[in-house]
Amino acid sequence: MYFNTKGKAPYGDLLSTKFTSRAALPAPVFRRCIESKLFRVMRMTAFLMIVICLHIAAKGVSQVVSIKARNLPLKEVFVEMSKQTGISILYKERELQHTKPVSLDVKNAPFRQVLDNLLKDQELEYQIQNEIIFIEPKKNPVNFLRSxxxxxxxxxxxxxxxxxxxxxxxxxxxxxxxxxxxxxxxxxxxxxxxxxxxxxxxxxxxxxxxxxxxxxxxxxxxxxxxxxxNFIKLKPYVSQLDETVIQAYGTTTKRKTTGDIVTVKGEDLAKQPIFSPLLGMQGRVAGLEITQQNGSPIGAVKVELRGRKSIDQNFTSDPLYIIDGVPLTVLEINGKANMYARNSSSGNVISSGLDQTGLSPSVGVSPLSAINPADIASVEILKDADATAIYGSRGANGVILITTRKGKAGVNGFNVSAQQGISFTTGHWDILNTPQYVAMRREAYKNDGITPQSAPGTGYAPDIMVWDTTRYTDWQKYFWNNVGKVTNVQADMSGGSEQVTYRIGGGYNRSTDLTKLNGATTRATAAVNVGTQSRNRRFRTDISATYGVLNTDGTNRTSSALIPPNAPPVYDSLGHLNYGEYRISTVLMPGGNKFNTSSFGTNLLMGSFAVSYNVTNGLYIRSTFGYNLNQARSKNLSPIAAKDPVRDPLGSATFANSGNSNLQIEPQAEYTVNAGKKGRLNVLAGATLQSNKTWGTTQMGNGFTSDVLLTSINNAPTVKATDASAQYKYAGTFGRIGYTWDDKYILNLNGRRDGSSRFGSGHQFGNFGSLGAAWILSDEHWIRQHLPALISFVKLRGSVGVTGSDQIGDYQYLTQWGVSTGGTQLASPYNGISPLIPQLQANPDFHWQTTRKLEGALNVALLDDRISMEAAWYRERCNNQLIGYPTPVITGFISVVENSPASIQNSGLEFSVNARAIERTDFSWNMKFNISRNTNVLLAFPMLEKSPYLSRYKIGDPISALYLYHYTGVDPVTGVLTYEDHNHDGEVKTDETFAPGTGKDDRYVKINLTPAFQGGFSNTVRLKNVSLTADFVFVKQMVPQSQIAQNPGNAENISRWAYENRWQYPGQHALSPKLSALSTTYGFSASDGNYTDGSYLRLNTVQVSYRMPAHLTRMLRVNSFAANISAQNIFVITPYKGMDPAMTSFGTMPPARIITAGVTCGF
Missing domain, CATH: 2.60.40.1120 (Carboxypeptidase-like, regulatory domain)
Incomplete structure (x- = not known):
């Protein structure tokens, strides 16, 4: 029999990197600063690669050993050598029985030299393969390695x-x-x-x-x-239930977890042509809603887990993001998400992320857009109380844990991949051409009894009386008919020994938007991870650092495609902006021109250092130190050439910078011991200290008389500057007690006490906790004998707990003063000095918002765990709502923050399946499926009738519900849109002094904007070396319709459907109202007629890949080689009549389709 004496390798060099953040720089030198920083990071990354590779390459059989022995058996010397170097020495016991004892005294001697001396007088020899030493008899004629x-x-x-x-x-x-x-x-x-x-x-x-x-x-x-x-490595089969799952402050498995944790693997994200990792999780997690707000690759993203929990729409629903143990937090400057990032369908604001000034071309920047998906190993989504309560108030909206890729002990590897692709629009709106548009406008004036005129006054219609009525411009093609380009290049090096592991990665992404006149969005990232452990494996360290530089520049064409098709060209014959022809009309000049300059950039540094020590058997102490720093810059220049020479002849410029820093220290102690004959006890205790700062400054200069001066705000005749900052401090202690009996009864108790700087004295601390339990029924003999053979695993789990929230902004308990209210200066300056006016009424008595969570679930696995299913029911009730109550103007304040007695409940069902349906050498098929349904209800709201929310919410209904008029169609006699007079008072109206649906006004039709259900499924099929992956997402929902024009007959284009189905004469039963240049369809957007079924099934991502066989890669002298083709947004099946149910605003660009091709090579 062969014995493996594998030991541990010596210490390696501990690499550390010091990053220094530069103070805020003037906007003109920002790009040079970023490029300089990026160059230094790339240079440092290359240096680290060389150093680590030389260090690791020096290991193996070229290591040194120190041994002092006297007449020791050869076997014991082998054990010591293996222990010092980590090199496995294989031998047969019987072949060492007759060897001579050895004596030696060496210090730092080369491994091979010592081995040669040991075997010099023995009847043995050795061979080396893959860092393994094979000991053989000299007289054996068989060369073991050649076999x-x-x-x-x-x-x-x-x-x-x-x-x-x-x-x-x-x-x-x-x-x-x-x-x-x-x-x-x-x-x-x-x-x-x-x-x-x-x-x-x-x-x-x-x-x-x-x-x-x-x-x-x-x-x-x-x-x-x-x-x-001759030498074959066999890969162990790991059941889906036994794969490692990252949980709060530790790891577990799906088999043993008591909480609701869903894992998205990094390799699934890497298959998709995406910028933000968040977009890669669409449709992969039951109960997680991810919606991109615009076509920008870095734009704000709505993230909501198991429904909205807050009444106040100005507070975001973003979960807590934790990267390698350190939270990535974005502190909203004003305590609330910026209004410009408001979600168009729900009305809720969305975190503006890394841009706190609101000037980025992407309208908000996702906080994860600076993170390279290629650096991610896995993403865990924590849902229920058992999984999130240990994070206390920070985990009220759920937790997303991101674990970056790390090196593994073994052979050093270098991988490089490159992808190139294009993006293009999936279609165009079916709107009117010039003859139809002109006919529409003339008919509209005819219906109004007005004759169109070419001079200002009644009937003034320059679009059909002054402009060329034979001219035609397809504005859709003008605005978004570009072909975008996508570039993605990644490289990483990893490896190490038993004592030192490392990974260094770098990436570059570039994407051009379809609406851009020039410029692009780019991202460059560098990531370093070094892990060390002592020879006795007691002391461990882990250093992670990621640096990302994100830039987007150029000018977007921003206008709607509904500009009249005969509108003048944007530029005249001399290349100047054609303001003259547009000035005479009500049609706005198309936004975005070649003269304007817009840019945004941010650099994000994330670093963590974790150290742990095994004090005694089962007792570990550890601590994590983390720091995040984000610095963003924006610059918008509008030169004189871009301005209307009559109405606004002078240049303007806006400069802004914002930043966010986060420092966290988290010491912990963990003890694991056998408790009882079959029991195992795990106890964790720790503390958290966190400090977060956010700042932002905006400077707007107007009146520039020369474009040469635009880049200097000091040369602006008129300057308006605003600045804001916020600081947040947080402290908490936490603990967890886990007990397992006989590997089938599992109990988990979490507790946390949080302290927050956002509350007044006496209310700063809150207590939170949870209890989770699981019972593996299939391990019970009396149950096992009654289960069918195909059922391999059955588990019941449940949890109950309380989490909290302090997401109400900073300093809200103090009176605040300023020179303006809501951006409007209400008081006139006195002697050139603007007086201070009250901003916020003090309230030191508001306290923690609480969410009580309850969940029960059943896990079943079939066919030796190849098919794993889970069904979960949950209920979450949010009480003591923290909201900003609007106050009357006569109080002198805009609002006051307080706790509302309102209670919101989210409950639902979730079901998921993971199946390794077929696993053979030449063929495999893996499938994943999930579906969820969330029901949101306003359970209680005492004194609702006396609150400002009276006309918005109704007890027993969802907080996302709208109360609308009932649309009764087009009047056959008059051709106007009609609505039901529900209360029969002779008119259709809204009375906001009464609750909706009470019969006091005409709003009684309820439309719920929360999806009825949503989910996704994916399939991966592999035939030999070719694999195909297809990801689908689906949702059942109501969305605004886009067929019936809001103002048919005005000076803007409409859909061909609305034109062809319009009312034209009395008695006609039409689907679209009559055309009118004067009247509008006011009220239609407040009726149920404006909403339609927006359900869809979308083929979101497809990838076809080919992996080269081993014999071909050996010929090319590479370890691996693969080629792939990926596509995103392939097709959508929907009853929706517009372009795409994801973009319901008529005239806006639908989601783009992206196709990329690339190769990956490993060395």
């Missing part, structure tokens, strides 16, 4: 080989080795070795063992015609 025995038949070969564990390199006994297509075979014995005689050289060996993935290996290598079956 070839003489055979009479040249078409056959006699084999001797060894099979080891892929990761640990330990020899495996009991492995079956069969010649494919025959009955010839063997079983490994004596240290994983096997012998097969007279095996055809063209044969293929089938290697199989319980608990390992079956593998097929050709007998002979096609590269050098030598045996490739």
């Amino acid at each position: 070839e025995l003489p055979a009479a038949d040249t078409n056959t070969i006699d084999l001797i080989g060894v099979i080891v564990h892929e990761e640990t390199q330990k020899p495996l006994d009991g492995v079956t080795v069969m010649v494919k297509g025959s009955k010839q075979g063997a079983v490994t014995v004596g240290g994983g070795s096997y012998v097969l005689k007279a095996v055809p050289r063209t044969a293929i060996l089938v290697i199989s063992s319980i608990g390992y993935i079956t593998q097929e290996v050709p007998v002979m290598s096609e590269k050098n015609q030598k045996s490739s079956a």
Whole structure:
């Protein structure tokens, strides 16, 4: 039998990197600053790669050992050498029985030299393969490594080989080795070795063992015609239920977890042509709603887990993001998300993220847009109380844990990938051409009884009386008919030994938007991770640092495509903006021109340092230190050439900068011990100290008389400057007690006490906690014997707990003063000095908002865990709502923050399936499916009738519900839109002094904007070296319709459907109202007629990849090579009549389709 004396390697160099943040720079030098920083990061990354590679390459059999021995058995010396170097030494026990004792005294001697001296007087020799030493008798005529025995038949070969564990390199006994297509075979014995005689050289060996993935290996290598079956690594089969799952402050498995945790693997994100990792999770997690707000790759993203919990729409629903143990928090300057990032469908604001000034071209920047998806190993979404309560108030909206990729001990590897692609619009709105538009306008004036005129006054219609009525411009093609380009280049190097592991990665992304006149969005990232552990594995460190530089510049064409088709060109014959012709009309000049300059950039640094020490068996102490820094800059220049020479002849410029920093220290202690005959107890205790700062400054200069001066705000005749800052401090203690009995009864208790600087004295601390339990029924003998054979696992789990929230902004308990209110200066300056006026009424008595969570779930696995299913029911009730109550103007304040007794409930069902349906050597099929339904209800709101929310909410209904008029169609006599007079008072109106649906006014139709259900499913099919992945998302929802024009007949284009189905004469039953240049369809947007079924099934992502076989990669002298083609937004199936249910605003660009092709190569 072979014995593995694998030990541990010596210390490696601990690499550390010091990053220094530059103070805020003037906007003109921002780009140079960013480029300089990026260059230094790239230079530093290259240096680290070289140093680490040289360090790791120096290991292996070239390491040194120090041994002092006197008459020791050779076996004990081997054990010590292996312990010092981590190199496995394999030998047969019987071959060392007659060896001579050895004596030696060496210090820092080369490993190979010591080994040569040890075997010099022994009847042994050694061979080296893959950092493993094989000890053999000298007289053995068989070369163990070549594994070839003489055979009479040249078409056959006699084999001797060894099979080891892929990761640990330990020899495996009991492995079956069969010649494919025959009955010839063997079983490994004596240290994983096997012998097969007279095996055809063209044969293929089938290697199989319980608990390992079956593998097929050709007998002979096609590269050098030598045996490739002498040393085989067998990969263990890991059940889906036993895969490692990251949880709060630790790890677990799906089999043992008591909480609701969903994992999205980094490789699934890497398959998609996306900028932000958030977009890669669409449709992959039950109950998680992710919606992109615009076409920008870095734009704000709505993230909502299991429904909205707050009445106040100005507070975001974003979960807590934690990257390698450190929170990535964005502190909203004003305590609330900026209004410019408001979600168009729900009305709720969305975090403006890394841009706190509101000047980025993307309208908000997702906080994860500066993170490279290629650096992510896994994303865990924590949902229920058991999974989130240990984070206390920060986990009220759920938690998203992001774990970055790290190095592994073993052979050093270098991987590089490159992708190039294009993006283009999926279609155009069916709108009127010039003859139809002109006819529409003339008919509108005719219906109004007015004659169109070319001079200002009644009937003034320059679009059809002054402009060329034969001219035609397809404004959709003008605004978004560009072909965008997508570039993605990634490279990483990783490896290490038992004591030191490392990974260094770098990436570059570039994307051009379809609406851009020039410029692009770029991202460059560098990531470094170094992990170390002592020889005795007691002391461990982990250093992670990520630096990202994000830039977007150029000018977007921003106007709607509904400009009249005969509108003048944007530029005149001399290349100047054609303000003259537009000035005479009510049609606005198309936004976005070649003269304007707009840019936004941000640099994000994230660093963490974790250190742990195993004090005694089972007792660990550890601490995590984390720091995040984001600095953003914006610049918008509008030169004189871009301005209307009559109405606004002078240049203007706006400069802004904002930033966010976060520092966290988190010491912990954990103790694990056997408690009872079959019990195991785990106790965790820790504390959190966090400090967060956000700042922002905006300077607007007007009246520039020369474009040369635009880049200097000091040269602006008129300057308006605003600035704001916020600081947040947080402290907490937490603990967890976990107990497992007989590996089938699991109990988990979490507790946390939080302190927040956002509350007044006496209310700063809150207590939160949870209790989770799980029972593995399938491990009960009395249940197991009654279960069908196909059921391999059954578990019941449940949790109950309380989390909190302090997301109301900073300093809200203090009286605040300023020179303006809501951006409007209400008081006139006195002697040139603006007086201070009150902003916010003080209230030191508001306290923590609380959310009580309850969940129960059933987990079932079939066919030896190849199919895993989970069904969960949850209920969350949010009480003590923190809201900003609007106050009357006579109070002198805009609002006051206080706790509302309102209670909101979110409850629902979630179901998911993960299946490894087929797993064979040449074919596999994996499938994932999830679906969820969330029901949102306003359970209670005492004194609602006396609150400003009286006309907005109704007890028993969702807070996302709208109360609308009932649309009754087009009046056949008059051709106008009609609505039901529900209260029969002779008119259709809204009375906001009454609750909706009470009969006091005409709003009684309820439209719920919360999706009825949503989900997704994906399939991955592999046939030999070709694989196909397809991801689908689906949703059942109501959205605004886009067919009936809001103002048909005015000076803007309408849909062809609205034109062809318009009312034209009395008695006609039409679907669209009559055309009118005067009247509007006011009230239609407040009726149920404005909403329609926006459900859809979308093929979101497809990837086809080819992985080159091993014999071809060996010919190319590379470890791996793959090619792939990916596409996003392939098609959508929907009853929606507009362009796309994801973009419902008529005339706006639908989501783009992206197609990329690329290669990946490993060395």
